[in-house]
Amino acid sequence: MTTTMDIKEKWYEANLKTARESRKKWYKANESVGTTLPKEHWYETNKKATHTSKPWYEANLAGHLDAKKKWYEANLKVAVDSIREERTKWYEASKQPTDKTSQPWYEANTHFDPHMETKRKWYRANLEIARAAKQKWYEANQQVEKEARQPWYEANIYADPHMEQKKKWYKANLEIARTNMDNKKWYEANTHVDQYADAKQKWYRANLALTRKKAEKQKWYEANLEATREGQKKWYDSNK
Numbered sequence: 001m002t003t004t005m006d007i008k009e010k011w012y013e014a015n016l017k018t019a020r021e022s023r024k025k026w027y028k029a030n031e032s033v034g035t036t037l038p039k040e041h042w043y044e045t046n047k048k049a050t051h052t053s054k055p056w057y058e059a060n061l062a063g064h065l066d067a068k069k070k071w072y073e074a075n076l077k078v079a080v081d082s083i084r085e086e087r088t089k090w091y092e093a094s095k096q097p098t099d100k101t102s103q104p105w106y107e108a109n110t111h112f113d114p115h116m117e118t119k120r121k122w123y124r125a126n127l128e129i130a131r132a133a134k135q136k137w138y139e140a141n142q143q144v145e146k147e148a149r150q151p152w153y154e155a156n157i158y159a160d161p162h163m164e165q166k167k168k169w170y171k172a173n174l175e176i177a178r179t180n181m182d183n184k185k186w187y188e189a190n191t192h193v194d195q196y197a198d199a200k201q202k203w204y205r206a207n208l209a210l211t212r213k214k215a216e217k218q219k220w221y222e223a224n225l226e227a228t229r230e231g232q233k234k235w236y237d238s239n240k
Helices: 004-036 065-095 116-147 163-183 197-239
Strands: none
Touching: none
């Protein structure tokens, strides 16, 4: 009786044989190609300095520079002439009065108003009413201030009826505070022996050693960074 394990084993052996044959063909094909490749490595080919007639950033400067300059000057002249012509037309059109209005806009409010005298009378009448109302309002507020017991700015001048009680409360609390300070002064509260002083000292020393080690690593990193930059600069100069 054929089990699932037997089927898997046969399938694995068949595929293993196929994989080995394909790898062998691939290896031989790449081996033949490898003989035609240059013997030096890719990173060695970039070490050779390239010789060009001009740098890449100057390659596009000379080709069409003259044509671009002529095109720019021609288009600039056309644009300037067009804008000047449009402005001239606009200025001349604005100088002429329009057919819809008999006078310019800045003269619209200077003509005689047939209702101007009526408006002036109405303004004067309302002005008198407004002045009379303000006078009554001012006098009414003055009367309220006279009838009041005292103005608002004098409210805090008079004696506080609870001032005596506040003084007694202040003195009582002051005595309690002085008694507590006599029992144990605040500046002597922190002079007791710290039971964790030894542990804190060890922790401080350990962190100090770690900080020094980090500082040494930082110096090493900066030194290697400088050496790396020098190497890159030499490589850059050789490729130029």
